[in-house]
Amino acid sequence: MARTLYDKLWDSHVVRSEKDGTALLYIDRHLVHEVTSPQAFEGLRLAGRQPWRKDSVVATPDHNVPTTGQSGGIAGIADSVARTQVETLDANVKEFGMTYFPMNDVRQGIVHVIGPEQGATLPGMTVVCGDSHTSTHGAFGALAHGIGTSEVEHVLATQCLLQKKMKNMLVSVDGEVGAGVTAKDIVLAIIGKIGTAGGNGSAIEFGGTAIQALSIEGRMTVCNMAIEAGARAGMVAVDAKTIDYFKGRPFAPKGAQWDAAVEAWSDLHSDEGAHFDEVVHLDAASIEPQVTWGTSPEMVVAVSTRVPNPADETDSVKAGGMQRALDYMGLKAGTPITDISVDKVFIGSCTNSRIEDMRAAATVVKGKRVADNIKLALAVPGSGLVKKQAEEEGLDRIFVEAGFEWREPGCSMCLAMNDDRLEPEERCASTSNRNFEGRQGQASRTHLVSPAMAAAAAIAGHFVDVRSI
Amino acid sequence: MDRFEKLDAIVAPLDRANVDTDAIIPKQFLKSIKRSGFGPNAFDEWRYLDHGEPGMDNSQRPVNPDFVLNLPRYAGAEVLLARDNFGCGSSREHAPWALLDQGFKVIIAPSFADIFFNNCFKNGILPIVLSAEKVDQLFRETEASEGYQLIVDLEAQAITTPSGETIAFDVDSFRKHCLMNGLDDIGLTLQHVDDIKAYEEKRAIEAPWLFA
């Protein structure tokens, strides 16, 4: 029978299933960071249990690490509560003997950037992490999703998860996007169309020619935000680009095993005629650079348009939500998006901190200066290796000469758990994935955009259509 | 995990869609390495007028008198009535920990975000999906009468309103069983050690690179 990519990934990982459909699903790779793991390790110890397969774990601190002065190591983390959390991860991985990229290791970085970079997450794997953006790893034909801390403990102890199969959903982006339109714009447009609950209960496969045309990095950006469309998992079929991407990565198979893996991976696509419970089509050519205006990623419009008016919304709960968002964001309905000025700019996060993101932003700011009204512009690479490569390409100098700060890797201002944050009512052009109330600091105002659009906003001091410069 | 008993409790209405886990428990509180003590910081940014940080004495902080959960009539509520896509965003289990610590054992909404929904069951919270119309009705009734209580009977899969109306709800049979008996998933899974080992042996032949 014709199967979807998700069906295939699911079938190959079911250990056993109950009559009601609850299955024990085997997990190949478990990524661990400092925020959602301490209680899981503690639970393991309290129950006197050992990790089932400690070689499946790859751990790194990312959420809490400062993006300046990392050379001081853990001891250099000024916030004592954050320091304790990183120390706890350090102690836990050492106690159990797991693969670990600690602070100051060039391989350290945001867990969703370093997994693929190391080849630690591969096509055909099941990948979990106590972090909702684990969906990122679906970009290369893996089944990857976020889990809670109880499940982190469950996977540590049993190498399995209790799961029910999700529905199959296909989001097909057909045709070609115009110049200046990136993976970020595609995924924001998708969320704008299907809504933040559109993918609830589904695994989304992203397909169509516009997705196929993306690099692996671009596909990661799209899958990263599947969770913002309500889906725990997003995925893209394996093709020649996928295989090229993994060749030679440190954890990728070598020699005869590589050949065998490539052969197995070549089946990681939906069969002709496979059944999807839901199919959504988007016309790539109609997608413009996107800017969010509200406090939910679905509150998004094209840069050429205006802030929408709640009065035009017929659903009263929705209209109320829109008005609350406008009040929170300090915006008036009808304002042209390009009239919105920003205070800070953040280029980074697991959505957009890979080398191609840094290149895209650097291209825009090269030889220019950030506008006078910009209080802070940050460029934060996703990993030590991205940072190193960017520096080899001279991107750090381009950023610094334009007035950006070039930082050390971590989650940074994406969630503002470290010192990188917005002050109340400050407005940010951000390449991250969430514009929730308070996400980047108390009363912070976040507008989600692509790296090129964030860079263009830094130079102009307000949002601007990157295609016009 | 505690067993889920039948509940007869006050209902608090949180009338917003897309309430995310950042709102339920803001990130500064995630630095804790414990599972407990998050209750006083549940909905911190909405609940207090100042900015909360871990280690503050919450009893001394200025509360936001307009936030619905601060209204005296909803004190002691154990049922939270919510709107679409409740619990979206971050996978942080600190969100159900905070809600539970705050006293909520049942959450009723037209839809939930998947990870949050799942995390609830792992912590003894029962999330119930009802139709948008039923949820609307419960919002109206809760707001109209002070002291509004619901009886939630997991075994019978039914909610009873003060007027005696019963509303049936669905729950996955396995999750119901775990919740009613306070069962630990890990212990249950470890009853299948032989199956897991057999799977690994077979898989190591098919895809040896996964075990390198």
Ligand code: SF4
């Ligand atoms: S960069 Fe942001 S979204 Fe990504 S893992 Fe870090 S905090 Fe989460």
